[in-house]
Amino acid sequence: MSNMNVGKMNDLTRFLIFAVAILTMPIWMDPFGGNYPDLLQKFAIYGIFAIGFNILFGLTGYLSFGHAAFLGVGSYAAIWSFKLFTMNVIPALFFSVLFAGVLAFIIGQLSLRRTGIYFSILTLAFAQMFYSLAYSVLTPITNGETGLQLAHSDPRMIDSLFFEAGAGLPSTTLFGLKMSGYSGFYFCAVLLIVGFFVSMRIFRSPFGLMLKGIKSNQNRMMYTGLNTKPYMLTAFVISGMYAGLAGSLLAITDPIAGAERMQWTASGEVVLMTILGGVGTLAGPVIGAGLIKYFENIFSAFNDTVLAEIFSFLPEAMVDYAVTIAGLFVGSGWHLTLGLLFVVVVIFLPGGIVEGAGKLVKLVSKREKSTGGSVTQQDQPGE
Amino acid sequence: MNDLVLHLDNIQKNFGGLKALSDVNLQVEEGTTHAIIGPNGAGKSTLLNVCIGRLKPDAGHVTFDGQELTGRKPHEIAQMGVARVFQTPEIFPEMSLLENVMLPAFSKRDGAFNMNAHKLLSRQSEIRAEAEHILEDVGLQEQITQEAGSLSRGDKRRLELGMCLILRPRLLLLDEPTAGMSRHDTNRTIDLLKKIKSRGMTKVIIEHDMHVVFSLADKVSVLARGQIIAGGTPEEVREDPKVKEAYLGGAH
Incomplete structure (x- = not known):
């Protein structure tokens, strides 16, 4: 019994640490040059996307290469909710999650007829x-290449009952609170924390155990009397709904939705995020998402002037060389750095960054223990 | 005669041109331990695969407790009360022993699908107690938090047996439960299976080891080249000249 209590305590602590870390991001991201609302919002939104993806990939081992479809549908649904009904974000969230869930149900129903690589290919094709x-x-519906945007002439049926339309385009609100800048970030952050909590509960539930069973041994599941299909489909729909929620938040913080959001590269990105952070771990996907978005936005902004500043401690003749070489890895070359990082993680830390950190902690504590152990050994007579 | 739990009626199964099973009839009575013996390649495992729905017979019927099993999905058959221990243990290697046994307990309690994502595993104290009890029965109570993949082969078999026992099946199918075990481990497993016998569970057991067969079985059927060539009590079968011929003239 005491064991169980410790387990519960750990989860509570874990959750609190996560919540505090997310909410204080504007403070601790500042020295890394990441403290601006646009980027912070992206951290939180892609964190949600990756957490949801991990419920499918991390628990059941089914690798979907088509989750961007749900992200895109979430965005379109949100913009249409703004256009047709109201700029309030609550109905937008509702419609996004609903439509993404329905689409996930249909795609899941068809794709889950196959396993392994065939499942991945089917999701990619869809x-x-x-x-x-x-x-x-x-x-x-989607306004094609241009992308779906708000227009002054939109009906906004609910809003128009209460206010006169202003001169400019209205902005998204949560009952009057504007969803841009830091308030937008905190809104996304709260949803990320809720998303994390729900995912943690799923990981710790009998349902989560069944999903792990599917990853581990489908044969044993069947001959134990368990019908794996509805378990898989539920996991697929839940992760699709997370993606819809993320898509909705993308539209809420920046009310435009383009088709490129659904392209396969976007699906691939969430796979990278999850693997980089740690498949099947609770916080790993969020860390992976943060890292990739950080690279995309900050690292890519480094240019030769910034690099020259960094290498100014070197003798003058070498600065040019250093800048040229390092220049390959920053700016538009950030993909190269990301690729290298990915290779290093997959080869040396197959469990992702979270497992790497766990190994490090174990190593340190073992070293401490072994030094402690040698003291007691000295106390005992030799053999 | 007791009630029939399992009844195979003229089962036929071909793999290409090979007749794996031809006109197999088998009747297993309630509460008995029925051993199926035979040389390698006789079709013993195929027979079990037909019973649990892994293979569909080309002709014939399998009935369990008077209900037709042929054509049903494996998980439906398992929910009806048929469990199987495989020749290579089918366990969840990445999970702890406790989780390995708790998972089937949920299947027994909640059925083939249950959306219990709102419950916490750590609050399922009844299931946990039941799982601990079963692990004690199979002699693995010392290591319940250990990862199942790290167990020895013999321990994996015992774990799998525990995973089947917690389902409280009416019919337990065992595919060479002691293969590759030391004499000591084999005797432990025999004792364990005898203990289950006293609980009134019906068992069909495939075994090479005659020591195991004669210590456990009430009835023996001999399978050779896909056909049942002899059947009866262990003593009757031992004296049957056809059986001697099948073993001596077969694979040996």
Whole structure:
């Protein structure tokens, strides 16, 4: 019994640490040059996307290459909610999650007929199909290449009952609180924390145990009397709904939705985030998401002047060389750094950054223990 | 005669041109331990695969407790009360022993699918107690938090047996439960299976080891080249000349 209490305590502590870390991001991201609302919002939003993806990939081992479809549908649904009904974000969130969930149910139903690589290919095919649809055939709904945007002439049926339309485009609000800047970030952050909590509960539930069972041994599951299909489908729909929520928040913080959000590269990105941070760990996907978004936004902004400043401690003749070499890895070359980081993680830390950190902690504590152990050994007579 | 728990009626199974099972009839009575013996390649494992729905017979019927099993999905058959221990243990290697046994306990309590994501595993004290009890029965109570993949082969078999026992099946199918075990481990497993026998569970057991067969079985059927060539009590079968021929003229 005491064991169980310790387990529960650990989870509570884990959750609190996570919540505090997320909410204080504007403070501790400052020295890293990451303290601006646009980027902080992206950290939180892609964190949600990756947490949801991890419920499917981390627990069941089914690798979906089409989760961007749900992200995109979430964004479109949110913008349409702004256009048709109200600039309030609550209905937008509701519609996004609903539509993403329905789409996930349909795609899941079809893709889960296969396992392994065939499942991945099916999800990829479906997502690319939706990308093409959004790009061309469904132009009346998605506004094709240009992307779906707000317009002054939108009906906004609910809003128009209460206020006169202003001169400019209205902004998204939470009952009057504008969802841009830091308030937008805190809104996303709270949803990320809720998303983390829900994911933690799923990991710790009998349902989560079943999903782990599917990853571990499907045969044993079947011959134990468990029907794996509905478990898989539920996990798929839940992770699709997380993606829809993330897509909604992208539209809430910046009310435009383009088809490129559904492209396969976006699906691939969330796979990278999850693997980089640690598949099947609770916080790993958020760390992976943060890292990739940081690289994309901060690292890519480094230019030769910044590099020259960093290397100014070197003799003058060497600065140029150093800048040229390092220049390959920053600026538009940030993908190169990310790629190298990914290779290093996959080869040396197959459990991702979180497992790497765990190994480090174990190593340190072992070293401490072994030094402690040698003291007691000295106390005992030799053999 | 007792009630029939399992009844195989003219089962046929071909793999290409090979007749793996031809016209197999088998009747297993309630509460008995029925051993199926035979040389390698006789079709013993195929027979079990047909019973649990892994393979569909080309002809014939399998009935369990008077209900048709042929054509049902494996998880449905398992929910009806048929459990199987495999020749290579089918366990969850990445999970702890406790989780390995708790998972089937949920299947027994909540059925083939249950959306219990709102409950916490750590609050399921009844299931946990039941799982600990079963682990004690199979002699693995010392290491419940250990990862199952790190167990020895014999311990993996015992764990798998525990995973089946917690389902409280009416019919337990065992595919060579002592293969590769030391004499000591084999005797422990025999004792364990005898203990289950006193609980009134029906068992079908495939075994090479005659020591195991004669210590456990009430009835023996001999399978050779896909056909049942003899059947009866262990003593009757031992004296049957056809059995001697099958073993001596077969794989040996």
